[in-house]
Amino acid sequence: MPLQDTDFAIVGAGILGLSHAYAAARRGLRVSVFERSATPLGASVRNFGQALVTGQPPGPMLAMARDSREIWARWAQGAGFHLRRNGSLLFARTRAEEELLEAFCEVRAPEYGYRVELLRGSRLLDLYRGQFSHHRAVLHGVDDQQLYSREAIPALVEYLQSEHSVEFHFSTLVRDVEPGRLHTTFGSCRAEQILVCSGHDYQTLLAEQIAPLQPQVCRLQMLRVRPEQDFGLAHAVLTGLSCVHYGAFADLPEAEAIREQIQNQQPELEEHGIHLLVSPTPHGELIIGDSHHYGSDASPFNAEAVDDIMLDLAEHTLGTRLQVLERWQGVYGSRGPGPFSVLRVAPGVTAVLMHTGVGMSVGPALAERAVATLLG
Structure with missing residues (x-):
């Protein structure tokens, strides 16, 4: 026809x-x-299905993320797919990461209307029955959403x-x-x-x-895992490592201390562009990653050492062992x-x-x- x-x-x-x-x-x-x-x-x-408002820099990207949030809600209702609207959790594991989150909440969040709350002390201990008590603080990004892309x-x-x-x-x-x-x-x-x-x-x-x-292609190593201890995670999870990648945080003066910390203590994170993202699926599993390698084409070859780094980060952040179910490459257009x-x-x-x-x-x-x- x-x-x-x-x-x-x-x-x-x-x-x-x-x-x-x-x-x-x-x-x-x-x-x-x-x-x-x-x-x-x-x-x-192929990627995480995270629709983040909190990470977007002030200006057009933040405005579009906010508008997109409402469109996603309309689509989920009309199409009947699963959409988590309870936000993201960004964990501060070090004092440098905690100081950046403090600065963000004190200065940038009220100036540009980011809906966030910083949880510490008893509120952190109460989160998932103490599962994340080994961290210093957590930023709850109220407006962030997450869906299962597949x-x-x-x-x-x-x-x-x-x-x-x-x-x-x-x-x-x-x-x-x-x-x-x-x-x-x-x-x-x-x-x-x-x-x-x-x-x-x-x-x-x-x-x-x-x-x-002069655009490039970004290749990401990704994994789908099952947690040994299923504590019912229902939020997207990030760590302070993401603060040097996302525009909402990356230009704050406090981000420099995190960059120095990475360069001095874990240069392999910078080498492979690793910052932890965790997305729960509707089926009790987790998608974790990611790494970033750039070029005109996406190499087909994954490095097991990169997966090991991400698994170690995820297990420490989540406080549980993880069983790998699936590995693949994410990919997107980048660096224009x-x-x-x-x-x-x-x-x-x-x-x-x-x-x-x-x-x-x-x-x-x-x-x-x-x-x-x-x-x-």
Whole structure:
């Protein structure tokens, strides 16, 4: 059957593609999504499913994370997937990490309206019946959310199909795009607007226009584990190591002491870009990681030593032994000129790229802004 003409043609069924599909469809437009694989397999299903507000720097990223939070709630209710809305826990294991969290709560949080609370003493002891009493403090990021991507993304596809009449073409490679027309392995069709949301693939489409951004690919080592002691973890977990990676904290003066601590005591963490993230699944398991290795391509080879470092960090942070069930590579586009790029490459042809691993956190609101701009 020939492809049908459409108002919006979207290349890529990851979170950016699906977010743009929703933003266009809810405005009453005909939307078609094209995905080269039989099901989404990129960053949106390989990574943690953490939609963090607390970690975003003040400004547009924080605003989009807040707006995205409400969109995720709407999607979870409509599509019926599991969404944890009880926030994240960021643990301070050293005095330097605790001092940074104190400074954040005293200065930045009230200035920019981050909804956080710092738990110490008896409140820390009461958390999960004392499971985290070996830490100095914990920052509870109230607005942070977490979902199980492997189930949530397919559920969102089904929701867009059934409730918003979005047409999906899986196992369909888009070979070329031009103003008003899109060419695939199953034929061509017309489209008023074409949006290319193809993740870390910088070669198949619009390679010449993307090349000046000098983007790279970030590869992450990831694990799914079962805790020996199941204490019912229901929050996303981070440590003070994340404070030197996330913009909400990284430019505070107190972050420098953490960087020095890493360089002097655990330089391997900096070498492999390791900072601990833990995401509980709805099935009593945990997804843990992550490491960061950058390049023009993602190497297929994992280092067991990197997994060992992350497992040791996770076991110490969680206070329990972990059994590895599965290992894989996460991947996302990274290191462009900013956290994201929206390129109007030709009339009616736009590329949207993330240059950092926070597509889940800001993607839904970024799409709302991009579609509103395209529609004038």
